[in-house]
Amino acid sequence: MSSTSLPLTRRSLIGSSLALAALPLPAFAQNPAPLDPHSAAVLALFEPSAGPAGRAAFHAERLSSAGQQRWPLTRFDKVFGEIADLSGGFDFVAADRRGATLWLTVRARRQQVERTLRVRIDREDVTRIFDILASPTPTPFVGPLPQGAIAPADLPALVASRITFSAMRDEFSGVCRVVAPSGEVAYEAAFGLASRGSQVPNTPATRFHLGSADKSFTALLVAGLVAEGRLTFDTPLAEVLPDYPNADFARACTIRHLLSHAAGLGALFNRPGYDGDKPYSRVAELLPSFAAEPPAFAPGSSAAYSNEGFVVLGAVAERITGESWYDLLDRHVYRRAGMQASGHFLHQQLPERVAVGYRYHQDDHLGLSPRQPNDDFRGYRGNSCGGGYSTVADMTAYLRALRDGKLLDRALLGQMVVQQPGGLGEYGLGFMAEPLAEGRTLIGHGGGGPHSGVDGMNGIIWETGWAFSVLGNYDAPFAGTIADDIAAMLARLPG
Structure with a gap:
């Protein structure tokens, strides 16, 4: 990482109960501290043994009517079947429920990498799921973001904490610059590589x-x-x-x-x-x-x-x-x-x-x-x-x-x-x-x-x-x- 921070005015800126779906549950679901029903059902969906029949059952019994419209069965079976085949299934790591969103952290058995699944619970029927985001999802930032007024002197440290959180997880490669109304650079930092083949790092001069x-x-x-x-x-x-x-x-x-x-x-x-x-x-x-x-x-x-x-x-x-x-x-x-x-x-x-x-x-x-x-x-x-x-x-x-x-x-x-x-x-x-x-x-x-x-x-x-x-x-x-x-x-x- 490279970074630059210039002074500003001479100061450094530095739920509900739900019966489990009739899908085969992985062995770890029998843990004395059981998973919540949504988490267990989603993990079971990705078991390779679930197959097309298990995915069809999930589609019919777990997705809400709005979710079924969002995910037609043919596409649902294709996408989640490909995920199951590539991953070999997932093991549970952690779950974090935030309102109608369940952030489910899992580890792919074949690649042994962790990913976070964003599961959106239907607002009209909390016993059913509206969507499972089938794309790489950033790890939710665990550091609290300020809710009140921020002093300019505190901004660089806040920005650095947020962006470093993602860069350390290999979820960001690039450059960030923040400029004050005066035109002074309050924060600038580069992360990752512009070219992996030649090991050229990103810098503030890199074109994206x-x-x-x-x-x-x-x-x-x-x-x-x-x-x-x-x-x-x-x-x-x-x-x-x-x-x-x-x-x-x-x-x-x-x-x-x-x-x-x-x-x-x-x-x-x-x-x-x-x-x-x-x-x-x-x-x-x-x-x-x-x-x-x-x-x-x-x-x-x-x-x-x-x-x-x-x-x-x-x-x-x-x-x-x-x-x-x-x-x-x-x-x-x-x-x-x-x-x-x-x-x-x-x-x-x-x-x-x-x-x-x-x-x-x-x-x-x-x-x-x-x-x-x-x-x-x-x-x-x-x-x-x-x-x-x-x-x-x-x-x-x-x-x-x-x-x-x-x-x-x-x-x-x-x-x-x-x-x-x-x-x-x-x-x-x-x-x-x-x-x-x-x-x-x-x-x-x-x-x-x-x-x-x-x-x-x-x-x-x-x-x-x-x-x-x-x-x-x-x-x-x-x-x-x-x-x-x-x-x-x-x-x-x-x-």
């Missing part, structure tokens, strides 16, 4: 894959066109892209729908026509992969996170200006914010100091086997929906420039950083907008996902100016979970 954080850049470019009077947030897509393949959709969809994830477009990467390794120089070249397909829902009738919507927005910016999205980004965001280390690099031409992402295999649902490099995930190049590279210094500089009005008129920006009626929850127009403590709002954007080797969050407390960036080269949600706790701390600091 940003995932979807680029969406906020795209939103700014579009808003700049609004400021110039070249379109409005409520302009129909058909007015800008009259040749859009799905004409009915283009007439019904507005720029606001696209920015707030309310257009009905999809994730892009699972489209049959999408080839992530195909070269392109303009974002508009990606439209044929999906633009002729019908939307999942009528624009404005619902909301769902969409990469394709921001590809369309990138194409809109290119059509109006005649320039590539990449050139627009460089001139209007990177240069104005002083982001000298950032860029959308070609996969085969990565510069120095780029972290290799490490991910669990798609079929390794709980992360039982070692992480592998994510070379096959990155594709040819990032674009207007995500995939750029940056450092924690560049991202905190970006957030400060954003709040200071250097990238967009403050009045117009104010429209973008509030939650949109009918849009994605806790989301504005291209920005996450999450209320925290009273009178404190987190504005920014994160990126990454399970089995990607990419995870991070960049945010600023809008009312005070405390900013942070947590960028990692492991799968989500590990860095994002740390970022949630850091944001909660910053929300308790004075302006």
